[in-house]
Amino acid sequence: MNRTLSIVAIVAGSLAIAGELCGLLIPTVSWFFDNGRVFGWVSTLVLVAGGVLGLLFLPREIRWTPVTLQRFRRFRGLGRGWWSFCILMGLMALALLDQALVGKRALMVRCDGRTYFPAFVKKRYQAQDFGAAGEQEANYRELKQKLSQEKRGFVLMPLVPWDPVLDTDSQQSITLEQRNGVWFQPGDAEPYSGRAQQFYADQRTQKHTDTRFRKGLPDGESLGYARNGALAFSAYYKAGVKERDRWTGEMPQEEFEKAAVTVYEKTVYPAIPPLWKAGHYLGTDSRGWDVLAQIYGGWQLNLKAILLFILFTYGLGILVGLLMGFLGGVFDIAMQRLIEILDELPFLYIVMILISIIGVANMNLLILLGVICFFSWTSLTYSLRALAYKEKERDYIAAARLQGASTWRILTRYLLPNMLATIVTKIPFSVAAIISSLTALAFLGFGLPETYPQWGWLFDDGTSHLSALWISLSMFSAMVFILLLVTFVGEALREAFDPKKFTTYQ
Structure with a gap:
């Protein structure tokens, strides 16, 4: 396992560096440079160096103890927790596809006669490059329709052809269908009521007729437009029967009536309900941003935050907790006083003060996570401190000391493996906490700028536009589903690693 992880680290870091040098956007690994070139180069070089050192100095495989293997088998035997873990791994794999799954830039x-791959290169192709x-x-969504009509080629778009942020769909249309002389929206059992438009077949941007419908029949005012956009006629209908009309002379009546037009279409403005034709599978919010793309982008953001949060919080918390329990004395007392001070500081107020100084527009993920991690690592230290105090008095630690084992070796090879149960069972609940924290901060307006897809923004938009039920319902369902999976995994790990069932010392 050590060898596999080392190889993965080397490959990921090397691909990120190669992509940066060659101007490529490789899914997932291009994330390293999203927070700036300095962070990108430092993180990728550390990743490659860590992988090389792992291959050179770490044992080929991790030597799990029989008790640990038994615990893992117990976890796999807990169906709900195991299948929740598998689903989470599947969702993580989908997040790694990045722009190959969700994005406004064409895959191909x-x-x-020429082939382009816009989604995987940093170069921005201009409209004139495609005639x-x-x-x-x-605009690759429009280009797809244009090339299809002109028979000049094709465009392959991602499954969700919208970016998670800053990609607005100002309006969409739903084509009505006629049944026995009555107009319906596709799939509806009740006749359509509302306004609908017809457009010139050879000039799709220009309206031909704008008619009010009631129970599937023209009822009320109907307006007709000439090709230059001027009003050509107005009429009044009652239950499908025209009662009166008036022509303005902008366009001859015969020419107007013989013009080739489209079927009646209903124009929908943001927030747009789920519309498969446009790729809005969960609709849009009030800004016209695709809901599913934002949920996907928010999941990616949460995964980045989870990774950085666990690396920093658990790395520092484990190290300090072990040293407090193992060394004791002045170091233990000093760290306890420091932790007590940090625990008393109001987290939300600190974030509010920081954002008021920096400004939401200048906030980024690293700064926000730095603040959260600064207040979060302390919660792990007390548990590990107590375990270290207990374990260091056992005979196997005394034997290691007599054999000349260093403090680092005792901490990493003897104490830490016997604390695995405590660490593993806390991770899922820390994951749920960081997801909830980022969402809550964004909802309150103290999160990241709008250039980051955030679940809290969707919650805020959904509560502000309750008539657009699909916004809050989609976001609520997605977040509850993720948190339930994480909770089920945490419960299964806690049961599988329960020391009352399996213990190192009989």
């Missing part, structure tokens, strides 16, 4: 474009006017970045 075939245009005029359109303008120097702005190409």
